[in-house]
Amino acid sequence: MAIKPKKHKWQEIQDILLKMKEDTLREITKTLKNGADTTLIGEPSGDIYDQASSERDRELGLLLGDREREKVHAIDEALLRIKENEYGICEECEEEIPHGRLKAMPFTRHCVKCKSDLEKLQAQTKRFEEERAYREIPLGSEEEDA
Ligand SMILES: [Zn+2]
Secondary structure, eight states: OOOOOSSOTTHHHHHHHHHHHHHHHHHHHHHHHHHHHHTTOSOOOOSHHHHHHHHHHHHHHHHHHHHHHHHHHHHHHHHHHHHTTOTTBOTTTOOBOOHHHHHHSTTOOSOHHHHHHHHHHHHHHHHHHHHHHHHHSOTTOOOOOO
16 A cells, blocks of 8 residues: 555546646636637528627537636635645535545535535526526517617
């Protein structure tokens, strides 16, 4: 068996996190740069569909940016938890998160079981919201000020 480093238990994870943060920040910069060009994509045919799709693209771009930013935030939090010696503990059940999982997902705050419970809950909430959104938008309503 390998000798566990006593000085810094999470050194390896910390390195992964720092690398991951660097990559994500680079990804954000790249996305922002590309964002300026994507407005040119799409042939101008001047119908509603075109307008709608370019708006959706912009939303997608924002969404992507948010996700990346959230990731950086999660990484920062994980680094903080390492510093404060709170890392590797599930926030829900306070069990230790298996090392293999931490290595694969170093910014996770939950063990596999709690995470899948949370995801199930989130999926339910999301489906509920989607169904509600469907009902709130009447079919055939077009927001067009010609
Ligand atoms: Zn848990």
